[in-house]
Amino acid sequence: MLDIREISRDPEEFRRRLARRGEVVGLEEALALDARRRTLIQQGDGLRHAKGEAEAGMRTADKQSETFARFRERMRTVGAEIKAVEAELAQAEAALADLMQVLPNVPAAAVPDGAGEQDNVELRSWGERPLFDFEPKPHWAIGEALGLLDFERAAKITGARFTVYRGALARLERALASYMLDLHTTEGGYTEILTPFLVNADSMFGTGQFPKLRADAFETTDGLVLVPTAEVPLTNLHRDEILQAEQLPIRYAGFTACFRREAGGYGRDTRGLIRQHQFQKVELVHFVAPEDSDAALAELTGNAEKVLQGLGLAYRVVDLCAADLGFGATRTHDLEVWLPGQGAYREISSCSNCGDFQARRAKIRFRAPGDKKPRLVHTLNGSGLAIGRTVVAILENYQRADGTVTVPPALRTYMGGLEIIA
């Protein structure tokens, strides 16, 4: 969430910055509501002050006296006025909150201009794309031919966009989760966290999924939500907390299953593991002081890259343009892995600096020794990595002519020494 007071101090600046995303809905209305809000607050405070004085008068007055009766009458009328002003204020604040909750974050200055995905900027690439002396297959063909991916039975027991893994491939998912978590906790300085896979609505508001993207979430009948990413539970871990400056930076690595309706995503990636309603992911989250968040994004991205490097998978790093930025992000670096079966780079990690956007929603603050007031932290999150898509990348990059798949060396200890998935 943006700060309406900050906006009202320099509306033109925010109009300009938000326009880079290609959307500015609600900004003007929010400014008008904020002005109304301030007026009502002043009225209400003034009335309450008058009421307090009347009450002080009553305390000392004789309860039988004429003075007491006059004060009581005064409190009665002022009380009624206060109620009226408060009702109007509550209405204005609710309307303002509705608008503010759906306003996206402003892009950082360094974010490239652009109108869509096509304007994203490649920052760097790593690794060699593998050469094949045969036609590389898409991962679903490899997995199904090996009998290790079963989309049909998944559809039977659950529905479309779910998968059943078998045998070595099931183990590969598990191995990847362990490999990634081990890497982040030993080399990246992350603390491993295992969270609930269900969260409440407040958490979804805190990280910005609600209310705008509510349609994409699976909700249970008793008001809980299946996590769309571990970013939600990990970031909300410190919701409504004031941290000590020396606790920062905080780095969490968490593994969860992730559940997404993919509402509106129908027709895209209908085959294979790329776009599932349920997938697993290791997520990285940072809480840092504002002045450190640029550097933290670079580190976070590097931490995710280390996984791909360790697995020997070619990738490129893309700087998302203003129009392609997610709702809460000020800046995002996507990692796109090379998929020979599709002849394309596909997103496997998205690393974002959310600035104070989530911290303001979730009230995550910190206090430094010299600070009079607590300040909002900056939050960052990134996949490290999406596990299902990593399986895709391994199947396609390590496939062999006979339909079997080489296990990347880094994973073999996690696979009981297995070298070939056959």
Added chain:
RNA sequence: GGAGAGGUGGCCGAGCGGUCGAAGGCGCUUGACUCGAAAUCAAGUGUGGGUUCGCCCACCGUGGGUUCGAAUCCCACCCUCUCCGCCA
């Protein structure tokens, strides 16, 4: 699921109709003392909002209600804990 207890400031904890943003303790900050922030003593120390920057206002789980007046009384809800039941 059943029964009971409870939710107050960074933490612990008192208060149970007006003088309470709220005793006391811990923690923290500053000052004194000192070779030395070890101890002791003194003062300060919640969060948010508005502001004509003097101040003013709100907040005691959340939302209603009673009352001239609610942290305190009533109702509903949420959450936590204990015991019983069930259970991976």
